[in-house]
Amino acid sequence: MTAKAVEELEAPATSDAQPFLPDYLLFLTASVSAAMSEEFHEHVRTRGLRVPEWRVLACLHDDDGQMITRLARFAMIEQSRLTRIIDNMDERGLLERRSDKADRRRVRIFLTRAGAGLAAELVSEARAHEKRLIQRLPDGLGQDLKATVKRLHGVLWDGEQD
Amino acid sequence: MTAKAVEELEAPATSDAQPFLPDYLLFLTASVSAAMSEEFHEHVRTRGLRVPEWRVLACLHDDDGQMITRLARFAMIEQSRLTRIIDNMDERGLLERRSDKADRRRVRIFLTRAGAGLAAELVSEARAHEKRLIQRLPDGLGQDLKATVKRLHGVLWDGEQD
DNA sequence: TATGAAAAGATGAAAACTCATATTTTTATT
């Protein structure tokens, strides 16, 4: 065996010691989140919506008449983008803007009848999908994850609630 | 109390029974993932990189010389976008393309010395940040989450490994 | 009650992203 060959055996691709990503919380979480969501997101597109639009519907389903800033935080959408998403969903008749009487800077977003119907359907489909997804996972992995992220969500969103 | 008032008490904003999102796994996971990552992503931008670029560096740090398709899967970046991100990082001297001798369709991406240095720094900072993040969380929440997503990542990525 | 700071949304322009598809190379089939 040549000196070069030995060197290559002892100095792998890159990485000194342990690989980083398989032990990095933020990567694992993002990756798991994306992988789990993929399937339902595909379904959402099938229904003629983009993922952010689905998030808006879901947020309003839970709490209709939110103002844009709050909606943006919950739906994880940057404000100016959300403004334009709302323009578009408004044109499509899914929701409507109403200016807030008490604070005229605010614009409150309400689902139309059609929007509420679509939201209700998708929410119901999402619940069913989650059930299947969790069943498909081995052990109590799904339940474990859900319990943990629920607690975490509470912790991380404390203080910035509205 | 008027009939109207009673009706309003019984029929809240939208939502019939339980709110959906606070009990929806995919939302909770995405939301927690985004919230936890925010801080470090901000740091990454401070260092002059976008998040997808940081993901590329991290992937190559662990496994240098990957082909574009594989890198795209791991870094959760659409292929044609990754091609252009690589163009750009190449121009900036962070990495370089080398065509694969054995299969000339493939382009393998290697970190330059500068790129490897930057990757190593950021990986080290990411590890430190994760430590702090986990410490900040109450109970063993951080550890719980990490253990769970690690198991899940294994399950979800089985079969599509390379 | 003026006045400056902050909050909410909207918007123009630039940058980034996506989609479909082209090109090159390899693999599988006949």
Added chain:
DNA sequence: AATAAAAATATGAGTTTTCATCTTTTCATA
């Protein structure tokens, strides 16, 4: 070996997204 199908990457063009900034309205306080 020829040919069709598949895989890997690149690219044009259209759409989205972002960033900074503007306007309007409210809040704090001197």
